[in-house]
Amino acid sequence: METLLALTIGALVAAAVYLMLAQNVLRFIFGLVLISNAANLTIFLAGRLTEGAPPLIAEGADMPAGLVANALPQALVLTAIVIGFGLFAFAIVLVFRAWTSLGTLDADQMRLAEPEEPRA
Amino acid sequence: MNSVILKAGTRYLAGLLLVFSVYMLLRGHNEPGGGFIGGLIGATGFVLYAVAVGTADARAALRVEPQSIAMVGLGIALLAGLLAALFGQPFFTGQWLFLGATETDKGLPLSTVLVFDVGVYLVVFGAILTLVFAMEEEI
Amino acid sequence: MSWLLAVPIAIPFATAVFAFLLRNGAAGRWVSVAGSAALLAASAVLMQAVLAEGVVAGQMGSWPAPFGITLVADLLSAVMVVITAIIALAVSVYALADIGPAEERLGYHALFQVLIAGVTGAFLTGDLFNLYVWFEVMLISSFGLLVLGGRAEQIDGGVKYVALNLVSTILFLTGIGLLYGMTGTLNMADLSIAVDGADQGLLTVVAMLFMIAFGVKAAVFPLFFWLPAAYHTPAFSVSAVFAGLLTKVGVYALIRMFTLVFDHDTGLTHTILLWVACLTMVTGVLGAAAQGDMRRILSFHIVSQIGYMVLGLALLTPLAIVGAVFYLVHHIIVKANLFLIAGVADRLTGGTALSRIGGLYASAPLLAALFLVPAFSLAGFPPLSGFWAKFLLVKAALEIEGWVIAAVALAVGLLTIYSMTKIWAQAFWEPHPEGREPRLSDLPAGQRWAMLAPIMALAALTVFIGLFPEPFVAFAERAAAQLLDPTDYVETVLGDRG
Numbered sequence: 001m002e003t004l005l006a007l008t009i010g011a012l013v014a015a016a017v018y019l020m021l022a023q024n025v026l027r028f029i030f031g032l033v034l035i036s037n038a039a040n041l042t043i044f045l046a047g048r049l050t051e052g053a054p055p056l057i058a059e060g061a062d063m064p065a066g067l068v069a070n071a072l073p074q075a076l077v078l079t080a081i082v083i084g085f086g087l088f089a090f091a092i093v094l095v096f097r098a099w100t101s102l103g104t105l106d107a108d109q110m111r112l113a114e115p116e117e118p119r120a
Numbered sequence: 121m122n123s124v125i126l127k128a129g130t131r132y133l134a135g136l137l138l139v140f141s142v143y144m145l146l147r148g149h150n151e152p153g154g155g156f157i158g159g160l161i162g163a164t165g166f167v168l169y170a171v172a173v174g175t176a177d178a179r180a181a182l183r184v185e186p187q188s189i190a191m192v193g194l195g196i197a198l199l200a201g202l203l204a205a206l207f208g209q210p211f212f213t214g215q216w217l218f219l220g221a222t223e224t225d226k227g228l229p230l231s232t233v234l235v236f237d238v239g240v241y242l243v244v245f246g247a248i249l250t251l252v253f254a255m256e257e258e259i
Numbered sequence: 260m261s262w263l264l265a266v267p268i269a270i271p272f273a274t275a276v277f278a279f280l281l282r283n284g285a286a287g288r289w290v291s292v293a294g295s296a297a298l299l300a301a302s303a304v305l306m307q308a309v310l311a312e313g314v315v316a317g318q319m320g321s322w323p324a325p326f327g328i329t330l331v332a333d334l335l336s337a338v339m340v341v342i343t344a345i346i347a348l349a350v351s352v353y354a355l356a357d358i359g360p361a362e363e364r365l366g367y368h369a370l371f372q373v374l375i376a377g378v379t380g381a382f383l384t385g386d387l388f389n390l391y392v393w394f395e396v397m398l399i400s401s402f403g404l405l406v407l408g409g410r411a412e413q414i415d416g417g418v419k420y421v422a423l424n425l426v427s428t429i430l431f432l433t434g435i436g437l438l439y440g441m442t443g444t445l446n447m448a449d450l451s452i453a454v455d456g457a458d459q460g461l462l463t464v465v466a467m468l469f470m471i472a473f474g475v476k477a478a479v480f481p482l483f484f485w486l487p488a489a490y491h492t493p494a495f496s497v498s499a500v501f502a503g504l505l506t507k508v509g510v511y512a513l514i515r516m517f518t519l520v521f522d523h524d525t526g527l528t529h530t531i532l533l534w535v536a537c538l539t540m541v542t543g544v545l546g547a548a549a550q551g552d553m554r555r556i557l558s559f560h561i562v563s564q565i566g567y568m569v570l571g572l573a574l575l576t577p578l579a580i581v582g583a584v585f586y587l588v589h590h591i592i593v594k595a596n597l598f599l600i601a602g603v604a605d606r607l608t609g610g611t612a613l614s615r616i617g618g619l620y621a622s623a624p625l626l627a628a629l630f631l632v633p634a635f636s637l638a639g640f641p642p643l644s645g646f647w648a649k650f651l652l653v654k655a656a657l658e659i660e661g662w663v664i665a666a667v668a669l670a671v672g673l674l675t676i677y678s679m680t681k682i683w684a685q686a687f688w689e690p691h692p693e694g695r696e697p698r699l700s701d702l703p704a705g706q707r708w709a710m711l712a713p714i715m716a717l718a719a720l721t722v723f724i725g726l727f728p729e730p731f732v733a734f735a736e737r738a739a740a741q742l743l744d745p746t747d748y749v750e751t752v753l754g755d756r757g
Binding site: 187188191192194195198201202205209210211212213214 | 272279318319320366369
C-alpha cells in the first residue's frame with residue numbers, strides 16, 4: 001500500500017511539473033493543484049497507514065480500543081485541503097481576470113507590470 | 121440556466137440542504153460532522169438557488185452580503201476562544217455547561233466548542249458564497 | 260501567561276471584523292488605526308514580559324506541548340511583533356490619506372488587519388504546521404490586497420506573485436509532511452530534540468526543501484523574481500507593508516528553523532546559505548541599478564538587503580546573528596518608510612517613473628530631507644541605523660577572515676548609494692520635466708499630516724537607533740544568545756518533560 005501511494009505521489013508530481021513548465025498560466029495552476037494533492041498524500045503517508053480503523057473513541061472511554069489510524073495527519077491534510085481550496089479558487093478567478101484584462105495567458109507575454117526595456 | 125425542473129426542484133432542495141446543514145453542524149461533536157461540513161452543505165443550498173434563478177435573486181434571498189456573514193463568523197469564532205478568559209484559562213480552552221445534568225444523565229451539553237463551530241459554519245458559508253457569486257457574475 | 264501571546268493575534272482579527280462591518284463609512288479606517296494602536300500596546304506588554312522573564316510560552320486550548328498548538332515568544336519573536344505593530348500603526352495612519360473609499364468598500368482595512376494577524380501569528384507560533392497556517396492567512400490576505408482595485412497592471416503582477424508563492428507553500432507543506440514522518444512531531448521545540456535521532460542525510464534533504472520554501476518567501480537569489488514583478492503595482496500603503504513585513508517573515512522563518520531545528524549539518528546548509536546571501540546582495544543591487552522607476556528600484560533593494568540578513572544567518576557566529584537581528588529590525592523600518600515616501604512623491608508629481616518626475620527638492624524640501632534619512636540608512640551611512648547593521652555584519656565576516664564576503668557586503672553598500680543617488684538626482688534635484696512645482700501644501704491638511712506623520716515617526720526611529728545603538732545592540736546580543744542556545748526555548752515550551 002505504501003509503495004502504491006508513493007508511486008501515485010511520484011506520478012502526480014511528474015504530471016504537475018510537466019504542466020507547470022507550460023507557458024500557459026492556467027496549465028500552471030492546474031499543475032499546482034496536482035502537486036498540492038501530492039503534498040497532501042505525502043503528509044498522509046508520513047503518518048503511517050493503518051487500514052480500516054477510524055480514530056473514534058467510544059462513548060465513556062478515554063482511549064480508542066486497539067490500534068487506530070493516526071488522526072493528526074488527517075487533521076493536517078484536511079486543513080491543507082481547505083486552505084488549498086481557498087487559494088486555488090482565488091488563483092483561478094485571478095487567472096480569469098488576467099485573461100479578460102490582459103487578453104493573454106501566455107506567461108511570456110504578460111509584461112504589463114514589467115514592460116520591456118527599449119533596446120538602446 | 122433556464123430549466124423548469126431545476127427551478128422547481130431547487131425550491132425544496134435548497135431548504136432541505138439548509139436544514140441538513142444545521143443538523144450536520146450540531147451532530148459534529150460526537151459523530152463525524154461539524155461547522156466546516158455544515159457550512160459547505162448550507163452554501164450548496166444557496167449555490168443551487170443561484171444556478172437555478174440567478175445570483176441577483178440568490179443575493180436578495182440571502183439578504184446580507186456573504187462577505188459580512190463570513191466576517192461575523194470570524195468574530196464569533198474568535199469570541200469562542202476569548203470566552204476562556206472569563207474562566208482564567210488559556211485561549212481557546214473549551215468551556216462546558218451541562219444543562220440539566222443529573223447523577224445518571226449528563227444533560228444537554230453546551231460548550232464554547234459549539235460556538236466556535238457556529239463561527240466556522242458562518243465563515244465557510246460566507247466565504248464559499250462570496251467566491252461562487254463572484255465567479256458566477258464574472259463569467 | 261498564555262494570554263500575553265494570544266492577544267497580539269486576537270486584536271488584529273477583532274479589528275478586521277469591525278473594520279469590515281463598518282467599511283462603508285469613515286469609521287472603518289479609524290477602527291483600523293485604533294486596532295493597530297492596541298496591538299502596539301499589547302506587543303509592548305509582551306516585550307516587557309519577555310525581557311523580564313526570558314522565553315514566554317503558552318499552550319492554546321490547554322492542550323499540553325507537544326500535542327497542542329504552542330505559542331511562544333523569545334526576544335526575536337517579541338521584537339518582531341513590536342516592529343510589526345509599529346509598521347501596522349504607521350501604515351494604517353498613512354492609509355487614511357492613501358486609500359480611497361472604493362477600496363475601503365472592498366474591505367481594504369479588514370484585509371490589512373488579517374495580514375497583520377497572519378504576520379504576528381507567524382512570529383509567535385511554536386508549531387510548524389501552525390506556521391504554515393499563518394503563512395496561508397498572510398498569503399490569502401496579501402493576494403486580496405495586491406489586486407484590490409483590479410487595474411490590469413496589478414492583475415499581471417498578482418498572477419506572478421500568486422503562482423510563485425503557491426509553489427513555495429506546497430514545498431513547505433511537503434517538507435512538513437516529511438519531517439513529521441521522520442520525527443513524529445511538529446512542535447518546533449520538540450523537533451529540535453527529535454531530529455537528533457533521525458537519519459541525518461534525509462534530514463538535510465528536508466532542510467533543503469524548507470530552505471527553498473522560505474527562500475521564495477524571503478525572496479533570495481535565485482527565487483526572488485516574483486518580488487520586483489509585483490511589489491510596485493498595488494497601492495503605496497500595501498507596497499510599504501509588503502516591503503516591510505512579508506519578506507521578513509520568510510527571513511524570520513529561515514533564522515528560526517536553521518538555528519533551532521536544522522543545525523545538524525551547518526557545513527553544508529549554511530555554506531549554501533552563504534553563497535545564496537552573497538548572490539542575493541549582488542543581483543538585487545545590480546537589478547536596482549538597471550531600473551528607472553522609483554518603486555521598482557526600491558523593490559530590487561528589498562532583495563539585496565535580504566542578502567545581508569541571510570548572510571548573518573549563514574555565518575552563524577554570535578556576532579553575525581546579532582547583526583542579522585539588528586538588520587531585520589532596522590530594515591523593516593527603513594524599507595516601509597521609503598515606500599511611504601514614494602507614495603507622497605507619486606501624489607505630488609504624478610508618478611514614480613524617474614524620467615517623468617522631478618523638482619521635489621526645490622518645492623518640497625521637507626520631503627527631500629525625510630527621504631535622505633532612510634535612503635542613507637539603507638546605504639549604511641553613519642550615524643544612521645543601517646550603518647550599525649552593516650558594521651556588525653562586516654565585522655562578523657572579518658572575524659572569521661571572510662575577506663571576500665566583507666568586500667561583497669561593502670561593495671553592495673556602495674552600489675546602493677548609486678541607486679539612491681539616482682532617485683535623489685532625478686526625482687528631487689532635477690526640475691520637473693513638465694515644469695510642475697509639486698508642493699506639500701497642495702495636499703489638503705488632513706491628508707498631508709496623515710501621510711507625513713508616519714514618515715516622520717519612522718525616520719525619527721531610524722535616527723534614534725543610529726544615535727543610540729548601544730541598547731539595541733545589547734538587545735540583539737541577548738536575542739542572538741537565545742537563538743544560538745535554545746535550551747531556554749525548548750525547556751519553556753515543553754515544561755519539565757524536556
